[in-house]
Each structure stands twice: as structure tokens, then as C-alpha cells.
Amino acid sequence: MNTLNVPMLPPSELARRIDHAVLKPSSSLEELRKAVRELEELNLRCLIVTPTLAPEARALTKKCVGAVAGFPYGYHPIQAKLKEIEYLAALGLDEIDYVMNTQMLMLKNVEAYAAEARAVSELCKNLGVKCKLIIETPLLDNMRLIMKATEIILANIDTSAVRYIKTSTGFTARPTYPEDVLAIRKALNKHNVDMGVKAAGGIRTALQALLLIAVGANIIGTSKPATVLSSLSELSNQ
Numbered sequence: 001m002n003t004l005n006v007p008m009l010p011p012s013e014l015a016r017r018i019d020h021a022v023l024k025p026s027s028s029l030e031e032l033r034k035a036v037r038e039l040e041e042l043n044l045r046c047l048i049v050t051p052t053l054a055p056e057a058r059a060l061t062k063k064c065v066g067a068v069a070g071f072p073y074g075y076h077p078i079q080a081k082l083k084e085i086e087y088l089a090a091l092g093l094d095e096i097d098y099v100m101n102t103q104m105l106m107l108k109n110v111e112a113y114a115a116e117a118r119a120v121s122e123l124c125k126n127l128g129v130k131c132k133l134i135i136e137t138p139l140l141d142n143m144r145l146i147m148k149a150t151e152i153i154l155a156n157i158d159t160s161a162v163r164y165i166k167t168s169t170g171f172t173a174r175p176t177y178p179e180d181v182l183a184i185r186k187a188l189n190k191h192n193v194d195m196g197v198k199a200a201g202g203i204r205t206a207l208q209a210l211l212l213i214a215v216g217a218n219i220i221g222t223s224k225p226a227t228v229l230s231s232l233s234e235l236s237n238q
Contacts (some may be wrong), residue, residue, distance in 0.1 A: 001057025006137065006207065006210045006211060006214065006235075007210065007213075007214050008210065008211065008235075008236060009109050009213070011229055011233070013084045013224070014203070014206065014209065014210075014220075014227060014228070014229060014232060015042050015043050015044055015045075015143065016043065016044070016045055016230065017044075017045060017121050017209075017213065017218065017219055017220055018045055018219070018220050018221075018222060018225045018229075019044070019045055019046045019047070019048050019198065019200070019219055019220070019221045019222075020035050020038060020044050020046070020047050020048065020065070020223070020225050021039060021048050021051060021170070021200065021221050021223045022047065022049045022050070022121075023049070023052075023068060023071065023072075023169075023170070023223070024052055024223070025050075027049075027050065027053065028225060029056060029208070030051075032049065032053050032056060032057060032058065032060070032151070035047055035049075036057065036060045036061050038060060038225055038226055039063055040061060040063060040119055045056065045064060045219060045227055046062065046063070046064035046065065046066055046069065046094065046095060046234045047063070047065050047066070047067070047070065048065075048066045048068065048095070048221065049066075049067050049175060050067065050068060050071070050216055051067050051068070051069070051071075051084060051087070051088060051159075051197060052202070053067075053171060053189055054088060054091050055065040055079055055091055056092060058072055058091050058092055058093060060166050062095045065093055065094055065095075066093055066094055066095030066096060066097060066130075067086060067088045067091075067095075067096065067097070068096075068097045068098075068099065068169075069081055069084045069085050069096050069098045069099065070084065070099040070100075070168040071097075071098065071099050071103075071169060071171075072105075072170075072171035072224055073087065073099065073169075074099030074100055074101045074102060074134070075101050076105070077121075078101075078115075078119060079135060079179070080099070081099075081112075081116075081120075081122060082119060082120070082123055083131070085098070085120070085124065085127070085131075085215070086123070086125055086127065087161075088129075088149035089124075089127040089128075089129045090227075091210045093118075093129065094129070094130060095129065095130045095131070095132065096124065096131045096132070097098055097126055097131075097132045097134060097166060097198075097221075098131055098132065099103060099134045099136070099169060100116060100117070100134060100135055100136070100153070101113065101116055101131065101132055101148075101226065102135065102139050102140070103150060104116070104207055105140075105145075105148075105149055105152075106139065106140075109174070110152060113152055114152050114153075114155070114225065116157075117120075117133065117153045117156040117157050117162075118156045118157065120133065120157075120162070121156070121157035122157045122158070122161075124149055124161040124162065125158050125160060125161035129161075130161070130163050131161055131162045131163070131164075132162070132163065132164035132165070132166045132198050133162055133164070133165055134166040134167070134168065134169055135149045135153070135165060135166070135167070135184075136167075136169060136172060137167045137168055137169055137176065137177075137180035137183070137184075138168055138172040138173055138174045138175075138176070138180075138201065139172060143179055143182070143183035143186075144183075146180060146183035146184060146187075147183050147184075147187040147190075147233050148184060150165055150183070150188065151187050151190075151191065154171040154187065154188070154191050154193055154195075155177075159194070159195055161219050162195070162223070163195060163220070164195065164196040164197060164198045164219065165184050165188075165195065165196075165197055165198070165209065166197075166199075166200055166221070167180045167181060167184070167198065167199050167200055168180070168197040168200055168201030169200070169201065170200055170201040170202060170221070170223075172179075172201070174202070175201050175202020175203065175208075176199050176201040176202060178202065178211050178212055178213065178215045179220065180199070181197055181199050181212050181215050181216050181217045182215045182218070183214060184197050185197055185215065185216030188236050196218035196219060197212075197213065197216050197217045197218055197219070198217065198218065198219040198220075198221055199212040199217035199219070199220055199221065199224070200220070201221075203220055203221070203222045203224075203228065204222065204228065205227070205231045205235075206228050206229070206231040206232035206235050207235055209222070209228055209229075210235075
């Protein structure tokens with residue numbers, strides 16, 4: 001515990017909770033190779049890349065590699081998004097970070113949102129690939145709506161395939177807040193569901209990561225894992 005009263009983690013433990021995101025449209029092969037080196041040298045949890053970079057990423061490392069589907073806004077037709085999952089699974093990827101169609105939820109089309117959750121869950125289970133569902137919390141106005149989105153998903157999925165609810169793509173107007181994670185965690189606890197939470201979107205420091213973990217996040221998604229980990233030692237000296 002430091003003077004900021006934030007529960008601390010050893011660097012190795014924090015590293016094991018980090019998914020390294022390489023998701024910018026401008027990401028180059030050299031940036032991907034650097035990310036793979038960081039994945040292996042820092043012993044990060046997983047590397048998450050674009051579908052374009054996925055074949056190269058899979059060829060570069062035997063460690064966990066995942067990719068995004070329906071990224072970044074999730075409003076592709078469901079048939080197209082399911083085909084994207086099939087393509088990524090065929091590459092031998094370990095995980096899919098899938099963007100739910102939050103616009104459907106905002107338009108109050110709850111059945112379409114629920115149907116998408118069911119379809120993704122069934123497909124990931126059949127393909128044997130782990131899935132995280134992104135609900136894009138920055139687009140939802142309050143904790144009640146975040147809990148509602150989570151509860152709709154929970155009522156329509158097989159938790160053996162969908163193992164995490166993820167806060168954000170990082171492509172919306174604001175970063176992930178602790179309140180976002182807390183709302184998802186409250187919904188999981190309310191329904192007694194053993195599922196993880198991935199916090200992603202604007203996480204650049206160890207303090208951000210530790211706060212999010214303290215309120216219920218299991219995984220941290222960031223494009224700056226080395227920066228996050230280097231700031232941990234600075235925080236320890238506060």
C-alpha cells in the first residue's frame with residue numbers, strides 16, 4: 001500500500017494482467033514486431049491485434065494472440081461479424097475481442113442485442129475460441145445502463161465461451177472510468193456469475209490500472225504496456 005492508499009501489485013503480476021493492444025489503422029509490421037518482443041520479454045498476458053495483422057502476429061509468437069472483431073464501432077451486420085470470427089479462429093488465434101452493437105441497445109432494440117450475444121457465444125463455443133464482449137461503456141450514460149447491457153448479455157450467453165465483459169474499444173470520446181468497471185462487476189455479482197472484466201480505453205499509467213483492478217477489473221488492455229509498468233515503480237515510491 002502506498003500513500004495514495006491504492007492496493008499495489010508486483011510488476012510481474014501486473015504484467016500478467018495486461019493485454020497489449022496493437023489496433024491503430026496506422027500500425028506497421030515493425031510496430032507489431034516490437035509489440036511481440038514486449039509480449040515475450042515483459043511476460044504480458046496476450047497480444048490483441050487487428051484482423052489485418054493477425055496472420056503475421058500468429059506466426060511471430062507462440063504466446064497468446066487475439067484479434068478484434070466488428071471493430072471499432074460494432075454496427076456491422078451480424079452475419080459479417082460472425083464470418084470475421086470464423087476467419088480469425090481459422091488462423092489459430094486464442095481469443096476474440098468482439099464489439100457488441102451498442103447502437104442497437106441505444107435504440108432500445110433489446111432483442112437484437114440479446115440475439116447477437118447468443119449468436120456470438122454459440123459460435124465461439126463451437127469454434128473453441130475464447131471471447132470477450134465489448135459493451136462500449138463510454139456510450140452508455142450511467143451505471144444503470146452499463147449494468148443493463150451486462151445483464152442482457154449474461155442472460156443470453158454460454159459463459160464457457162464468453163469469459164470476459166470488456167469496457168471499451170478505446171475509440172470513443174472518453175477513457176474507461178472505474179465506475180464502468182464497477183457497474184459491470186456489480187451486475188456479475190448480482191447474478192452470481194463467475195466471469196472476468198477487461199478494462200480498456202485510455203489506460204496509460206499504473207495508477208489507472210491499479211484503480212481499475214481495485215474496483216473489479218481482471219485484465220487491463222493498453223497500447224502502452226511498457227509505460228504502464230515503468231510507472232509502477234514511480235508509484236511505489238510515492
